[in-house]
Amino acid sequence: MKLLVIILFSGLITGCRSDSSSSLPPKLLLVSFDGFRADYLKNYEFPHLQNFIKEGVLVEHVKNVFITKTFPNHYSIVTGLYEESHGIVANSMYDAVTKKHFSDSNDKDPFWWNEAVPIWVTNQLQENRSSAAAMWPGTDVPIHNTISSYFMNYSSSVSFEERLNNITMWLNNSNPPVTFATLYWEEPDASGHKYGPEDEENMSRVLKTVDDLIGDLVQKLKMLGLWENLNVIITSDHGMTQCSQDRLIKLDFCIDRSYYTLIDLSPVAALLPRINRTEVYNKLKNCSSHMNVYLKEDIPNRFYYQHNDRIQPIILVADEGWTIVLNESSQKCSVRLENLLPSKGCLHQPNEDFTEFEAGCTTRAHWIPPASGSEGNYTMG
């Protein structure tokens, strides 16, 4: 059971240079630009990113995990686990036992995160190492009673520059040294939702700013003397598909809202039935030819999305490009996250996000996988 997203770690040991720094612990900076669709790299100009790639390696294939949301995918990247195993199974969750709710604005309860151990915790539990984080999901939460030595409370209004200044300061001047750092930025996801990934005029402007930020990042690392002894991975969490008001799946047409509680909506909806589960399922199963309806136990194995109490009894999976709504007026089409959704004739229809890194000098990532569950493959090199 290999988690392909972890391919992004696979090249870390190439490019090692045997200089005086080899005795120092390896350092890694992991950067995510949210919602960076794979083909942006082909369809738009990225001079700074292309320079970055020239000095390192471009990994062509990184697959998302199911479902294609920000919190679950970011936690998979740093745990090596599918969502059913790390427990962050959606951006909006409900736990029926504790009656707790989770959302992107209510994410600070360690309960949700403690089913896995993220790499910044693992790193920090080793002797003489600390971790630093600039707003990667989960890094402002104590997980297994451990929080990054250096972190920022999440706020989307904090500039990239401030995040970068903090992370480089911590990488440059900390004791014990920061050997693992993360940096998260909301673009191009936010603009992808706003304009749609096919809006070339707006997206070219937004993607130029993303590229400029990558330029700032590299320049700052070089200016501070960090560049030569630091591995940098730039990656993303999922792609982005254009949706349309002509491709809406309207649940109100099929089932009364009083029959279920809606936990999450689209492109994968999660329903908690209030009446007999089979009755809810029967009302929904033929609701749309562009939506698959699954009882929890029938969710296909290839999704690795079944064995967790937080996965609701019924999930609805829209075809790529389709949006699940309650009714036409309840929600407009917003551009959706997309990936690994089954679509006509395909098991998976992944948008391959890009990943590349600058190989400095490191030896081997340290990793303690959990004893069970659908874990990823962390073989290096």
Ligand SMILES: [Zn+2]
């Ligand atoms: Zn995202």
